[in-house]
Amino acid sequence: xxxxxxxxxxxxxxxxxxxxxxxxxxxxxxxxYLTEIDDEFGGLDDFLLAVHQRWSTAFxxxxxxxLEESPEDLPAALARLHTDLAAVRPALRAVLDNYHDNKALxxxxxxxxxxxxxATGVRVPTPEPVLPAEPTESGCFVLRFVNWRIxxxxxxx
Numbered sequence: 708x709x710x711x712x713x714x715x716x717x718x719x720x721x722x723x724x725x726x727x728x729x730x731x732x733x734x735x736x737x738x739x740y741l742t743e744i745d746d747e748f749g750g751l752d753d754f755l756l757a758v759h760q761r762w763s764t765a766f767x768x769x770x771x772x773x774l775e776e777s778p779e780d781l782p783a784a785l786a787r788l789h790t791d792l793a794a795v796r797p798a799l800r801a802v803l804d805n806y807h808d809n810k811a812l813x814x815x816x817x818x819x820x821x822x823x824x825x826a827t828g829v830r831v832p833t834p835e836p837v838l839p840a841e842p843t844e845s846g847c848f849v850l851r852f853v854n855w856r857i858x859x860x861x862x863x864x
Contacts, residue, residue: 717747721757728798734805752811758802759815765799766792766819774827782829 720743727737736744736751748754769788778784793800806812823829 713747717757720744720747721754721761724754725758725798725802728801734798734801736802736806751806752809755802755806755809755812756815758799759812759819762792762796762799762803763815763819765796770823781827785823785827785829 720740724736724740724744727740728734736754741751744751744754748757766788769792770785773781773784773788776784803812803816807816
C-alpha cells in the first residue's frame with residue numbers, strides 16, 4: 708500500500724461518514740464505521756483530528772479572503788466566518804460539535820482559536836445566536852457550541 712492509497716482510503720472513509728451524517732442528521736460516527744476507522748486512522752481520536760483538519764483548511768481559506776477585504780469590524784467578520792462555514796459545512800461542524808469533549812479534538816480546536824487570536828490580534832466576540840424556530844433543528848446546537856468555544860478561548864487568552 709502506498710501513501711497515496713492510504714490518503715484516498717482515509718478521504719473516502721471521511722466522506723462516507725460525513726455523507727451519513729448529512730443523510731441521517733445524526734452527528735454520531737456510526738458504529739458500522741468504527742472498525743474501518745480503527746484500521747485506517749488508528750482510532751477515533753485520529754479520525755476526529757482528520758475531521759478537524761478538513762474544517763481548519765476550509766476555515767483558513769476563508770480567513771485569507773476575509774483578511775484581504777480588511778473589514779472595518781474584523782471581530783464581527785471573524786465570528787460571521789465561523790457561523791457561515793458551519794452553515795455551508797453542517798455535517799462537518801456537527802461531528803466536531805458532537806465530540807467537543809474528546810481531549811484530542813478539544814486540544815486541536817483550542818489551538819486553532821488561539822492561533823486565530825494570535826494571527827489577527829482580535830479577541831473574537833461571542834456571536835449572538837439566531838435560534839431556529841424549532842429547537843430540534845441542527846443549527847441551534849451549532850450556534851450554542853460556537854458561543855461556548857469562543858468564550859472558552861477568550862478566557863484562556
